[in-house]
Amino acid sequence: MTPSTACLAQLSRLCISANKPAVNFISTRSISSTATRLAPKTTKTATRGSNPQKNKKKGEVIKKKKTSSSFQQYDLKAMEQFSLCDAMRYIRAFEVGKRPTSVKYEMAIKLKTLKNGPVVRNRLRLPHPVKTDLRICVICPPDSAHATAAKAAGATLVGEEAIFEAVKDGRIEFDRCICQVDSLAKMNKAQMGRFLGPRGLMPSAKMGTVVKDPSTVLKDLIGGAEYRERLGVVRMAIGQLGFTPEEMQRNIRVFMEAVKKDMGQLSEKINKELAEVVLSSTNSPGFSLNGDFRSPNSVTPRELSTS
Numbered sequence: 082m083t084p085s086t087a088c089l090a091q092l093s094r095l096c097i098s099a100n101k102p103a104v105n106f107i108s109t110r111s112i113s114s115t116a117t118r119l120a121p122k123t124t125k126t127a128t129r130g131s132n133p134q135k136n137k138k139k140g141e142v143i144k145k146k147k148t149s150s151s152f153q154q155y156d157l158k159a160m161e162q163f164s165l166c167d168a169m170r171y172i173r174a175f176e177v178g179k180r181p182t183s184v185k186y187e188m189a190i191k192l193k194t195l196k197n198g199p200v201v202r203n204r205l206r207l208p209h210p211v212k213t214d215l216r217i218c219v220i221c222p223p224d225s226a227h228a229t230a231a232k233a234a235g236a237t238l239v240g241e242e243a244i245f246e247a248v249k250d251g252r253i254e255f256d257r258c259i260c261q262v263d264s265l266a267k268m269n270k271a272q273m274g275r276f277l278g279p280r281g282l283m284p285s286a287k288m289g290t291v292v293k294d295p296s297t298v299l300k301d302l303i304g305g306a307e308y309r310e311r312l313g314v315v316r317m318a319i320g321q322l323g324f325t326p327e328e329m330q331r332n333i334r335v336f337m338e339a340v341k342k343d344m345g346q347l348s349e350k351i352n353k354e355l356a357e358v359v360l361s362s363t364n365s366p367g368f369s370l371n372g373d374f375r376s377p378n379s380v381t382p383r384e385l386s387t388s
């Protein structure tokens with residue numbers, strides 16, 4: 082007869098096995114491999130910077146964006162334009178409290194022109210100079226007649242060796258530099274190009290700053306200004322805030338005639354036309370001019386003549 086203790090042990094084992102959950106005999110490794118095989122294949126999407134030629138479908142043609150060969154133009158009929166007196170009146174309202182000599186009127190002439198065509202550039206002396214404090218250095222024999230004439234014409238520095246030593250010491254106290262032909266060899270021997278070249282002050286025959294008579298060039302440089310077309314626009318300072326409307330009118334007329342003359346000297350194949358004229362100042366927005374001196378509702382020129 083089986084002892085009672087053995088029967089109790091078998092009953093306890095049966096109870097424990099009945100309470101345990103069913104064991105899953107499928108291994109984890111087999112499940113992961115099966116899921117990998119059954120998962121759908123993902124396609125690579127085009128990322129930023131990828132080559133569109135590789136992503137396009139076979140036979141598909143990608144259209145390139147058309148670029149304009151000329152600069153954008155605006156319809157002036159839908160734009161408000163001003164006479165010269167009205168534009169000066171509004172510009173002065175933006176410059177209240179400023180010194181008449183510290184603020185400059187600037188004129189921008191917008192052209193109808195091609196982007197890759199030749200540009201308009203020149204140097205001009207206005208009837209009423211805008212910048213009169215230009216410092217000009219003249220390299221010439223200090224005891225020559227050219228030195229005496231250059232000093233009388235308004236040159237700031239005149240000489241040879243003294244100027245060379247000052248430039249090498251870093252004391253470049255001038256805005257323009259002219260060299261007389263007789264001093265050209267000494268200037269090159271002193272290696273002035275190393276110091277003046279990076280600053281754009283080195284005299285050269287191509288730029289018209291190596292001359293026989295410096296005094297004649299000084300008259301054009303003092304009070305003169307350079308203008309150059311950039312992105313289809315020719316800009317230049319045209320006056321000071323204290324200029325009268327009549328002085329501004331004379332400066333504008335000379336500037337416009339010079340730009341038209343430069344455009345006329347270009348090749349016949351190059352066509353440039355005036356599109357718009359804008360007057361602005363140091364701190365004001367631009368005002369498109371309609372070509373009139375004053376309108377019926379404009380203030381009198383005398384009211385704009387007070388600084």
